[in-house]
Amino acid sequence: MPVLDITTSSNTPFDVVVENFQDPNYRHSLVESYIREGIAFQLKAMRAALTQGDVAEKLGNAKLQPIVSRYENPDYGRYSLATLLKLARIFDVALVVRFEPFSKFMRWHRESATESLAVPSFDMELQRGAFTTPVVNTTTQDQNFYRPQVLPTPTPKTDEVKAFMPDIAPAPHSQMNFLGGQYAN
Amino acid sequence: MGNHGVGLVSAALADKPIVKAAMHVRARMLSRMPRPWDEKFYHAIRNAPGLFEMKWKADGRQWRISGYDYEGYFVMLLLFSHKQNTYTPHGWLKISKRNHIDACAGHYDIVKYTF
Numbered sequence: 001m002p003v004l005d006i007t008t009s010s011n012t013p014f015d016v017v018v019e020n021f022q023d024p025n026y027r028h029s030l031v032e033s034y035i036r037e038g039i040a041f042q043l044k045a046m047r048a049a050l051t052q053g054d055v056a057e058k059l060g061n062a063k064l065q066p067i068v069s070r071y072e073n074p075d076y077g078r079y080s081l082a083t084l085l086k087l088a089r090i091f092d093v094a095l096v097v098r099f100e101p102f103s104k105f106m107r108w109h110r111e112s113a114t115e116s117l118a119v120p121s122f123d124m125e126l127q128r129g130a131f132t133t134p135v136v137n138t139t140t141q142d143q144n145f146y147r148p149q150v151l152p153t154p155t156p157k158t159d160e161v162k163a164f165m166p167d168i169a170p171a172p173h174s175q176m177n178f179l180g181g182q183y184a185n
Numbered sequence: 186m187g188n189h190g191v192g193l194v195s196a197a198l199a200d201k202p203i204v205k206a207a208m209h210v211r212a213r214m215l216s217r218m219p220r221p222w223d224e225k226f227y228h229a230i231r232n233a234p235g236l237f238e239m240k241w242k243a244d245g246r247q248w249r250i251s252g253y254d255y256e257g258y259f260v261m262l263l264l265f266s267h268k269q270n271t272y273t274p275h276g277w278l279k280i281s282k283r284n285h286i287d288a289c290a291g292h293y294d295i296v297k298y299t300f
Binding site: 016020023025026027029030032033034041044073075113114115117 | 210
């Protein structure tokens, strides 16, 4: 029997996702929900064996347990940057806050479906050898992602160009593709 | 059901983009959390053996989906909402129970949830 599967969403047709993103209310709500829920669920997953009281103690006061509980509520959503930085320090993970184009966000949305919510600490990563393999230069990938795609310009046959534009000589391929050459290096 | 159910949830919530986005994220988060899921987000429905509900807040209402566990998956049966003791649709429990029986009897196709 085929079953509903919310563990794999990479098979979502791209056009369905794109269609949803056309609506500004949807795409901005998605970002808001990801931030609100993502932080709450990640905190709970990262806390693992620790109690909320333990985390409160690490925050500086064991009596802050109700506040930690609030942080783990996905409906809360009023975290200050200072608090998030403190929590990142407690769990020894990086905190990344930045603006991104929706195209990149959408790609991440599709690719992160099965990522673990429990982010490993620096020490855990060290033990796993995460820093021993060469780091992939994602900057270059990102730069390429932002660049407009340059489609290969078909070289018109001289006879065809003459037929439609009898007074204009066909430009050499390198000149016609000048902008492409500029971006595609 | 056209297109094997692909885009069904998106189409059903087409006029509720905020609810749809929140649901997509909640489903995504639950799928990434090991079971058992927190009772705040997912729990058994009273007086309905075998039925569970996932819930989230969006656009000033509480939204819920009734369903049942099947081989480690959550099979969604009915989307309904709750605000100030009013459920929409009103007969959500009765409909959920009926859908549950029908689904278990194989009267419905169960399609993968995609978002």
